[in-house]
Amino acid sequence: MTTYDIALIGFGGVNRTLAELIATRGERLRSELGFGLRIVAITDLRLGSLVQPEGVDLSVALKLGGENETFAAHGGSADTNNESVIRNCTADIICEATFTNPDDGEPAVSHVRWALESGKSVCTTNKGPVALRGAELSALAEQNGVHFEFEGAVMSGTPVIRLAKKMFAGLKLNGFEGILNGTSNYVLGRMEAGLDFHAAIREAQELGYAEANPAADIEGYDVQLKVLILANELLDAGIELKDVHRQGISTVTPEDIRKAAREGRRWKLIGAAGRNPDGSVTAGVSPVALPLDHGLAGVSGATNAVSFETDLLGAVTISGPGAGRVETAYALLSDIIAMHAARTEVSANA
Numbered sequence: 001m002t003t004y005d006i007a008l009i010g011f012g013g014v015n016r017t018l019a020e021l022i023a024t025r026g027e028r029l030r031s032e033l034g035f036g037l038r039i040v041a042i043t044d045l046r047l048g049s050l051v052q053p054e055g056v057d058l059s060v061a062l063k064l065g066g067e068n069e070t071f072a073a074h075g076g077s078a079d080t081n082n083e084s085v086i087r088n089c090t091a092d093i094i095c096e097a098t099f100t101n102p103d104d105g106e107p108a109v110s111h112v113r114w115a116l117e118s119g120k121s122v123c124t125t126n127k128g129p130v131a132l133r134g135a136e137l138s139a140l141a142e143q144n145g146v147h148f149e150f151e152g153a154v155m156s157g158t159p160v161i162r163l164a165k166k167m168f169a170g171l172k173l174n175g176f177e178g179i180l181n182g183t184s185n186y187v188l189g190r191m192e193a194g195l196d197f198h199a200a201i202r203e204a205q206e207l208g209y210a211e212a213n214p215a216a217d218i219e220g221y222d223v224q225l226k227v228l229i230l231a232n233e234l235l236d237a238g239i240e241l242k243d244v245h246r247q248g249i250s251t252v253t254p255e256d257i258r259k260a261a262r263e264g265r266r267w268k269l270i271g272a273a274g275r276n277p278d279g280s281v282t283a284g285v286s287p288v289a290l291p292l293d294h295g296l297a298g299v300s301g302a303t304n305a306v307s308f309e310t311d312l313l314g315a316v317t318i319s320g321p322g323a324g325r326v327e328t329a330y331a332l333l334s335d336i337i338a339m340h341a342a343r344t345e346v347s348a349n350a
């Protein structure tokens with residue numbers, strides 16, 4: 001039976017949860033999916049790096065995280081050594097889950113590039129490399145005969161990108177609109193329930209929904225990246241970040257929320273893209289006070305939903321978790337499952 005060796009780049013909420021899933025469900029995955037997973041390297045800004053080709057002892061690694069604790073005391077190093085670990089470790093697959101940088105995607109773009117150049121497949125939940133360098137990195141993966149998967153970059157573990165690519169084949173997609181950020185949707189809901197804006201953000205942070213800098217959620221940068229990913233991956237829009245107009249929810253006041261409620265409306269942060277008659281695509285993110293009978297008005301908490309406008313089916317809506325450690329770790333697992341399925345198909349056809 002195949003065992004995939006995995007390196008985790010970033011050992012925060014998402015990759016730690018993936019490690020826990022591998023530790024607790026490894027045997028079940030092996031029997032149900034026909035492959036095993038073994039973690040052979042971990043790097044993290046705070047913990048440093050640990051490379052153990054025979055398999056990292058997860059019972060030790062998962063306990064680390066106290067102040068000043070690093071891998072140096074456990075056979076590793078206090079430095080991340082990302083380039084050397086990524087290029088030289090024995091992993092087949094690199095799971096990249098470091099901070100999303102909405103400006104240029106770095107250093108995650110380099111992490112992905114080093115992995116693909118050294119013949120390793122990559123799965124990532126990091127929106128930066130996918131939104132800002134997706135086409136280039138996908139081409140690099142193809143050149144090197146490896147995979148670049150990123151289902152978790154949009155709507156965490158809820159299948160959207162692969163599902164739409166496979167199941168909408170034969171349909172023409174004319175656009176989409178959706179709630180694509182769990183934190184801002186959670187915050188708007190908590191404010192509607194009377195909670196203070198900053199207290200609501202703190203709750204979203206504690207629940208593992210928010211970005212390292214929650215301004216990315218609140219000011220719409222996160223949705224801007226997700227709209228860019230969906231527009232380029234699914235509408236073949238060929239647009240750049242500057243083409244996606246961005247406005248977040250920081251301008252929505254408690255009075256705006258109360259007024260909307262009196263008028264039978266509810267504020268939502270909406271990301272959307274639509275094809276114009278000349279084939280070009282217009283895209284943006286902004287807060288909108290939706291009427292309560294709108295399909296997206298009832299989407300609450302960290303749940304996300306995206307409604308695709310298709311030529312033959314009309315609107316098709318996908319809804320599910322948009323954030324959360326377990327939900328996003330599952331996205332990485334689903335990427336690995338997709339890579340295994342592709343590999344199995346290739347060997348069956350050989």
Ligand SMILES: NC(=O)C1=CN([C@@H]2O[C@H](COP(=O)(O)OP(=O)(O)OC[C@H]3O[C@@H](n4cnc5c(N)ncnc54)[C@H](O)[C@@H]3O)[C@@H](O)[C@H]2O)C=CC1
Pocket residue numbers: 009010011012013014015043044045046080082097098099100107125126127152153154156208209210211212322323324325328
């Ligand atoms: N938490 C969620 O619900 C979702 C998160 N994502 C994305 O997944 C990624 C990870 O998210 P979380 O685990 O929640 O974040 P987190 O902040 O809990 O963990 C990120 C980890 O990466 C480490 N890190 C940062 N820069 C690094 C570097 N250069 N080298 C090595 N390690 C580095 C940090 O020390 C931290 O431990 C982010 O890009 C986020 O945008 C995507 C979908 C949902």
Ligand SMILES: N[C@@H](CC=O)C(=O)O
Pocket residue numbers: 153155156180181182183184209210211217222322323324
């Ligand atoms: N911070 C993001 C996490 C997923 O991308 C969100 O709240 O949606």
